[in-house]
Amino acid sequence: MPRTPDLSASQLSEVIEMALSDHVGFSLIEQQHGLSPDEVKNLMRTHLKPASYKIWRKRVRDFGERREHYK
Incomplete structure (x- = not known):
């Protein structure tokens, strides 16, 4: 099972927003947040x-x- 990342509330919100976007891929999330x-x-x-x-x-x-x- 993947680790639970230690993100601030604002980082968590940004990752969720990015993941929900149809224009942002997993690779960009990984690049910006290391997930x-x-x-x-x-x-x-x-x-x-x-x-x-x-x-x-x-x-x-x-x-x-x-x-x-x-x-």
């Missing part, structure tokens, strides 16, 4: 409501199948 895709997914699972997390994961998967470099 792997698995760590971002774990963070989102922890901080979003279960239904919101499922919708987000479905959107990421669906877009990932359509776009080579999405998330």
Whole structure:
């Protein structure tokens, strides 16, 4: 299981906002915050409501199948 990152409230908010954006990939989040895709997914699972997390994961998967470099 991925580690839980030690982020300030503002960093946590920024990572969540970036992850929810359709225009920001996991690579940019990793570059700016040092979090792997698995760590971002774990963070989102922890901080979003279960239904919101499922919708987000479905959107990421669906877009990932359509776009080579999405998330």
